[in-house]
Amino acid sequence: MKILVTGAKGQLGKEIARQAHAHTLTLTDLDELDITDHRAVTEFFRTARPDVVIHCAAYTNVDGAENDPDGAFRVNVVGTQNIAAGCLETGARMVYISTDYVFDGQCNSQHREFDIVNPQNVYGLTKWQGEQIVRHILGRHYIVRTAWLYGEGNNFVRTMLRMAEQGGPINVVNDQIGSPTSTVELTKAILRLLDSDAYGTYHATCQGYCSWYEFACEIFRLAGKDVDISPVTTPAFPRPAKRPPHSVLDNHMLRMTVGDPMASWQDALKQYLK
Numbered sequence: 274m275k276i277l278v279t280g281a282k283g284q285l286g287k288e289i290a291r292q293a294h295a296h297t298l299t300l301t302d303l304d305e306l307d308i309t310d311h312r313a314v315t316e317f318f319r320t321a322r323p324d325v326v327i328h329c330a331a332y333t334n335v336d337g338a339e340n341d342p343d344g345a346f347r348v349n350v351v352g353t354q355n356i357a358a359g360c361l362e363t364g365a366r367m368v369y370i371s372t373d374y375v376f377d378g379q380c381n382s383q384h385r386e387f388d389i390v391n392p393q394n395v396y397g398l399t400k401w402q403g404e405q406i407v408r409h410i411l412g413r414h415y416i417v418r419t420a421w422l423y424g425e426g427n428n429f430v431r432t433m434l435r436m437a438e439q440g441g442p443i444n445v446v447n448d449q450i451g452s453p454t455s456t457v458e459l460t461k462a463i464l465r466l467l468d469s470d471a472y473g474t475y476h477a478t479c480q481g482y483c484s485w486y487e488f489a490c491e492i493f494r495l496a497g498k499d500v501d502i503s504p505v506t507t508p509a510f511p512r513p514a515k516r517p518p519h520s521v522l523d524n525h526m527l528r529m530t531v532g533d534p535m536a537s538w539q540d541a542l543k544q545y546l547k
């Protein structure tokens with residue numbers, strides 16, 4: 274299979290490149306292909322002619338997007354439209370990576386794929402608009418929503434370990450709940466979907482959930498770090514972008530179709546820290 278990966282220098286792109294090495298890969302990031310450049314994307318597709326595109330490139334700075342809504346829109350909506358149009362013209366299947374931030378996280382149950390969305394910040398809104406564009410343009414698509422992602426790159430796990438090295442007390446919010454998900458586990462689910470023609474919308478997060486505080490405690494426990502850590506509430510830790518308080522996704526569609534290969538968040542974290 275000829276697979277084109279966008280955002281290949283990002284956390285998820287790097288893991289896809291590692292796990293999908295048996296396929297013919299074209300790895301692109303901003304330097305090779307700016308997805309917001311319609312003409313460049315069209316020409317790139319005509320030359321590369323991929324069978325599949327795994328579209329990982331995105332404007333992922335959630336707080337930055339609040340002050341730069343046009344920048345986030347350009348990458349997450351216009352960029353996604355360009356990629357979907359390239360897939361349409363060349364007949365490629367498309368995987369679009371989306372987010373739990375399409376939901377408001379106000380209910381205490383787990384969100385299934387067809388629950389009503391209600392994004393609470395610019396990033397979530399633009400990712401939802403990107404989803405809609407993919408649905409409108411392409412039949413053969415997989416929209417894969419994930420959350421609290423960590424892999425090779427800057428992420429919460431690395432931030433916590435760095436803060437532990439620096440010493441001093443650490444405050445972490447304890448009233449936002451989600452499912453920490455490793456890029457290793459997410460990539461397994463994506464590759465399983467690609468082996469099928471079960472197109473549609475999927476949730477793909479590691480099993481189980483916790484607060485950021487509980488996540489941090491588990492990171493320190495597994496890493497053998499004795500850290501002075503305290504739980505705090507969201508208002509004590511103000512950020513530009515509003516976050517959903519209970520952001521737990523149910524991998525219902527995976528279970529109903531190809532099977533859910535994803536490990537528990539604790540096992541995935543253990544693997545990552547090894």
Ligand SMILES: NC(=O)c1ccc[n+]([C@@H]2O[C@H](COP(=O)([O-])OP(=O)(O)OC[C@H]3O[C@@H](n4cnc5c(N)ncnc54)[C@H](OP(=O)(O)O)[C@@H]3O)[C@@H](O)[C@H]2O)c1
Pocket residue numbers: 279280281282283284285286301302303304306307308309328329330331332333348352370371372373400419420421422423426
């Ligand atoms: N991280 C999470 O917690 C999380 C949660 C849910 C969903 N997701 C989604 O999962 C996907 C992968 O996330 P990730 O954490 O791997 O993101 P990431 O590490 O930020 O990687 C995204 C990559 O896209 C590149 N990019 C940005 N603008 C571009 C453009 N105009 N043209 C081409 N490339 C561009 C970035 O380059 P620069 O670094 O140079 O900007 C970066 O290398 C994204 O779609 C994201 O929305 C992430």
